[in-house]
Amino acid sequence: MDLEARRQQLLSRMNALKQQEQAIESFMASNEKEQLEAIDLFKNGLNSALSSLTDIPANFAVASKQIDSVFSLASDLSFRIKEVDTAISRCTHTADYIRHFADLHECLGSIDKFFEQKNIPKICDSINRLIQIPDTLLTPDDSKKIDDAKKNALLLLQEEFENSPDPIQIFQYYSQIDSHIEGIIQFANVHYKTILDEINDDRINIIQLPPASPTDDTRAPHVEVYVKLLNCISSHILSSILPLSDPGQFSVFIRILLERVDNKIEEIITKYSEYRKLSDLETQSSSEMKLAVVDLVNDEISIFAHQFALFENFIGQKLSKGLDSQLFKEYKFAYPTTANTGLPKNTLAVRAIQVILAQYSVLTQSYIMSVTSKLLKTVSLMDKTADVTDAIDDLFFVFQRTLNRSITTHSASTTCTIFNVITSIIRDNLMQSIRSKKRFKSVDVKGKYGVHLNAFEVVGVYLNKLTALIETTITKQFSSDDLIAIQMGLQDLKTCGNQLEEELTNQFDEMTRMLTPSAQKLCDPFNVTIWMGSISVELETHLQKEFKMLFMSAFADYKYNLNASNYSHLMKRLAKYFVNRLEGVFMLKQFDSSGAVLMSRMVKWVSQYFGNPPSFRKLKDMARVLTLSSPEQLRNIWGARATDEDPVQFDLTELKKIVKLRIEWRENDLGFLIEA
Numbered sequence: 001m002d003l004e005a006r007r008q009q010l011l012s013r014m015n016a017l018k019q020q021e022q023a024i025e026s027f028m029a030s031n032e033k034e035q036l037e038a039i040d041l042f043k044n045g046l047n048s049a050l051s052s053l054t055d056i057p058a059n060f061a062v063a064s065k066q067i068d069s070v071f072s073l074a075s076d077l078s079f080r081i082k083e084v085d086t087a088i089s090r091c092t093h094t095a096d097y098i099r100h101f102a103d104l105h106e107c108l109g110s111i112d113k114f115f116e117q118k119n120i121p122k123i124c125d126s127i128n129r130l131i132q133i134p135d136t137l138l139t140p141d142d143s144k145k146i147d148d149a150k151k152n153a154l155l156l157l158q159e160e161f162e163n164s165p166d167p168i169q170i171f172q173y174y175s176q177i178d179s180h181i182e183g184i185i186q187f188a189n190v191h192y193k194t195i196l197d198e199i200n201d202d203r204i205n206i207i208q209l210p211p212a213s214p215t216d217d218t219r220a221p222h223v224e225v226y227v228k229l230l231n232c233i234s235s236h237i238l239s240s241i242l243p244l245s246d247p248g249q250f251s252v253f254i255r256i257l258l259e260r261v262d263n264k265i266e267e268i269i270t271k272y273s274e275y276r277k278l279s280d281l282e283t284q285s286s287s288e289m290k291l292a293v294v295d296l297v298n299d300e301i302s303i304f305a306h307q308f309a310l311f312e313n314f315i316g317q318k319l320s321k322g323l324d325s326q327l328f329k330e331y332k333f334a335y336p337t338t339a340n341t342g343l344p345k346n347t348l349a350v351r352a353i354q355v356i357l358a359q360y361s362v363l364t365q366s367y368i369m370s371v372t373s374k375l376l377k378t379v380s381l382m383d384k385t386a387d388v389t390d391a392i393d394d395l396f397f398v399f400q401r402t403l404n405r406s407i408t409t410h411s412a413s414t415t416c417t418i419f420n421v422i423t424s425i426i427r428d429n430l431m432q433s434i435r436s437k438k439r440f441k442s443v444d445v446k447g448k449y450g451v452h453l454n455a456f457e458v459v460g461v462y463l464n465k466l467t468a469l470i471e472t473t474i475t476k477q478f479s480s481d482d483l484i485a486i487q488m489g490l491q492d493l494k495t496c497g498n499q500l501e502e503e504l505t506n507q508f509d510e511m512t513r514m515l516t517p518s519a520q521k522l523c524d525p526f527n528v529t530i531w532m533g534s535i536s537v538e539l540e541t542h543l544q545k546e547f548k549m550l551f552m553s554a555f556a557d558y559k560y561n562l563n564a565s566n567y568s569h570l571m572k573r574l575a576k577y578f579v580n581r582l583e584g585v586f587m588l589k590q591f592d593s594s595g596a597v598l599m600s601r602m603v604k605w606v607s608q609y610f611g612n613p614p615s616f617r618k619l620k621d622m623a624r625v626l627t628l629s630s631p632e633q634l635r636n637i638w639g640a641r642a643t644d645e646d647p648v649q650f651d652l653t654e655l656k657k658i659v660k661l662r663i664e665w666r667e668n669d670l671g672f673l674i675e676a
Contacts, residue, residue, distance in 0.1 A: 104133055104142060111149050120160060123153050124176040131178055154182055161186040162193075168243040181331070184244070184253045191236045192260040198232050199225060199264075206268065212275050217292045222272035223300050229268065230311045233261055237318060248325025251342060254318055258344060259334045266348035269304060269356060276300075278359045294367045301360040302405045308353050309410030316341040357409060361417050364402055368418075371398050372425055380433040382451045385563060389458055395430065396462040400469065412478040416485050419474070423489035426463070431496055434459060435503075450561035456504050457566050463497040511558075512573045518554035519574040520581040522547060526602070527585045531595030532663060543602055551609055568611050575610040579619055582606075586622065590663050596626035621648040625658050631665050 107126040114122040130146045138146070154177075161170045167190045174183025196203075202225040212220065237254055244250040273279075276297055319342035322328050328342070335344035344350075371394075378391035399422045406418040434455040444450075470490050478486070525546035529539070559567055591599060600623035607616040624637060625648060637644040638655060650658065660666055 104130065104138070108142065108145055115149075115152060115156070118156065120153075120156065120170075120173055123149075123156070124173045127153055127177040150177055150179070153177055154179060157183075158186055161190055167191075171243055180249060180327070181252070184249055185256060187240070187244070188253055188256040188260060191240070191257055195229070195232045195236060195261060196264070199229050202228065203264070203268070206271055206275070209271075209275055211277055214277075214281075215290050215293060217290065217296050219296070220272055220275055220300055222268055222275060223303050226265070226268045226272070226304060227307055229261070229265060230307055233257065234311065234314055237315075246325075246327075247322035248327035249322070251319045251322025251325065251328045252331050254315060255328075255331075255333050255337075255342070255344065258315065258347070262344075262347045262349050265308075266352040269349070269352040272300070272304070273356060273359075278356065278363075281359070281363060291367060291370060294363055298360055298364050298367060298402075298405065301356050301363075302409050305353055305357055305360070305409035305411060305414075308349070312341075312343055316343055319343070357411050357414050360409070361414050364406065364418055365421050368398060368402055368421055368425070372429070376425075376429050376433050379430065379455065382434075382448045382455065385451045385454045385561065388451050388455050389563065392430075392455060392458045392462065396466065399426075399466060403466075403469065407473055407477065410477070412483070415474060415478065416483075419470070419486055420489050422466075423492050427492050427496060430459065431499070445557050445561050450558075453504070453507055453566055454563045456500050456507070457563060460497055460500040460504065461565070463493055463500065467493050467497065508570060508573060511570060512577075515554065515558075515570075515574055516577045518550075519578045521554070522550050522578055522606075523581045523585050524550070526582060531589050531599055532592040533595075535594035535598050540598055540601065543598075544605065547606060547609075571610045572613045572615070575613045575615045578610065579615045583619060583622070586619075587657065587661070589661065591626050591661055592663050593627075593629075596623070596662065599623055600627050617649070621650065622658055624648055625650075625655070626662055631659055631662075634659070 107130050111123065111126045114126060127146070127149055130149070135143070154174075157170055157173055161167055164170050167187060171183045171187045174180065174186070202221075206222050206225055209221070237257065240253060241250065244253050278297070281294065281297065323342045333344065335347050337343070338345055375391045375395045375398075379388055379395070382388060402418055403415070403422060406415040409415065434452065445453075467490065470486065470493070474483075474486055525543050529543065555571075558570060562570065586599065589595075600620075603616065603619045603623050607613075607620070610616070625634065628634065628637075634655070636642060637647050638650070639647070648655075
């Protein structure tokens with residue numbers, strides 16, 4: 001009889017036994033004598049048969065005979081349902097063994113033929129069935145045959161992996177024969193070879209390149225090939241997410257692939273170093289180097305480091321889900337593993353990046369010192385505002401550019417080193433250059449005093465920007481001991497900024513004291529004007545001419561010699577004194593409607609000369625009140641019930657005084673103001 005048919009027959013007979021439960025239970029309850037006889041027979045017969053099944057012999061004929069014996073006893077005897085269940089349970093377990101014996105007989109009998117045919121699907125299916133048979137059912141000869149079949153299958157799969165257009169299917173065959181690690185290794189090897197094929201032409205090209213000339217300021221082709229290689233690796237990793245759905249297997253695959261490509265990443269970096277002769281550049285003096293070339297080399301190295309940092313970040317994200325898997329923890333990788341990221345430590349690529357970053361640090365420092373030394377000389381001369389400002393602009397452009405470039409390397413130590421160099425130049429050189437030992441006088445605004453003041457302001461602005469860059473970028477991006485040194489440098493910048501701000505404040509205080517009388521004198525034309533009666537265009541023109549003449553006489557030198565920011569700040573300070581004086585002048589005048597209109601126009605016109613500062617608000621509100629057509633309109637622009645979006649800000653006492661300046665309103669009751 002066919003083995004599967006026998007198995008079905010046994011299962012059918014067991015089901016029949018279960019259906020006899022009620023009949024047996026009823027019979028046993030009413031026939032005590034028969035019950036005792038059944039128990040004796042069961043103990044002498046069935047128990048013996050069941051016990052013989054404890055160690056199933058690795059021989060189908062013997063096992064089948066024992067199974068028939070069990071079922072014969074179970075069918076012929078009447079006994080307790082509990083004992084029937086015991087027999088059924090044992091026989092069910094034994095029935096499963098029938099399938100194993102069938103698999104063993106069928107698979108071992110056919111697998112040699114499958115190997116001759118190189119029928120991989122059949123081979124893997126057979127091995128999959130064989131490896132599920134319990135070891136207790138196998139003879140030593142059976143075990144050896146299964147092990148040999150598995151080894152031969154691995155050799156065949158390895159050969160197919162190299163030639164198959166569908167490596168994903170081959171990997172599934174590895175999984176089918178419970179050889180996941182071997183499959184992952186071969187899967188990684190296939191991707192590695194594909195990656196090499198994709199970059200081979202470019203790789204050969206850069207290997208054959210002769211060293212570049214020291215004056216060659218064109219981008220090295222190594223950079224593009226390097227980025228292409230990292231992108232290829234990333235793409236192949238992404239394409240493997242679906243076939244390697246198990247997180248542990250996927251993470252192991254990534255690490256194995258990284259070990260395969262490690263020397264290729266290192267090779268490109270090394271060839272670049274030889275191409276640029278970085279070791280020679282480090283030892284050359286700045287006079288021997290073309291600064292544009294050094295700047296380009298620094299750019300190239302920062303790209304190498306930046307791309308590698310992004311690559312490691314990508315790898316870390318993909319590794320993260322499999323870090324806790326047993327497979328990943330137990331696999332013996334070629335490099336130690338970083339605990340929190342799963343990334344390999346101290347690889348050839350990592351060491352190569354560290355080497356060129358050290359060279360980057362030396363070259364960047366040399367570049368900064370060469371560029372800034374010339375600019376600092378221009379600043380220290382304090383000759384012309386334009387020249388000094390341009391030099392300071394260029395200085396901080398170099399500082400910010402090199403610092404930003406260093407940040408992109410994602411190297412805390414490199415960034416810290418460059419930042420400290422920049423900080424020391426600002427603290428020890430730039431600050432000394434703009435702090436002349438000779439004290440310039442504020443009356444010399446057309447000379448070095450103005451240049452000096454402008455330099456203070458420009459440096460102060462740039463220090464604030466540089467400080468903000470550090471606080472918003474570096475301190476958030478890096479988390480290591482290097483941050484302590486960065487914080488110290490940051491404090492130096494803040495100290496320099498505070499010193500400049502204090503000195504600027506002192507200088508503006510001095511200028512304000514000196515120029516306040518001139519600012520107040522600007523009110524004279526308004527003081528001698530009668531704001532009633534015949535108001536003409538000629539009067540307005542005359543007032544503007546007089547004011548402009550006085551203004552330019554007092555402040556023209558400051559306008560033309562201070563930079564826009566300093567001049568604006570000075571005018572805002574002086575505007576307060578001018579406004580206070582002019583308010584006093586107007587409070588002693590009388591206005592008719594025409595005079596009020598002229599006064600309003602002049603206030604707006606004069607405000608522009610001071611840069612329209614907030615201090616003119618009170619004068620403009622006064623003009624708004626005096627130009628109303630009637631006092632009753634005050635309801636719209638003053639008080640809690642005002643409908644105007646921007647009501648005037650006077651208190652009631654001030655408002656009453658201002659209203660009485662209009663000659664037509666002096667006798668007005670103004671009762672609504674009292675009610676208000």
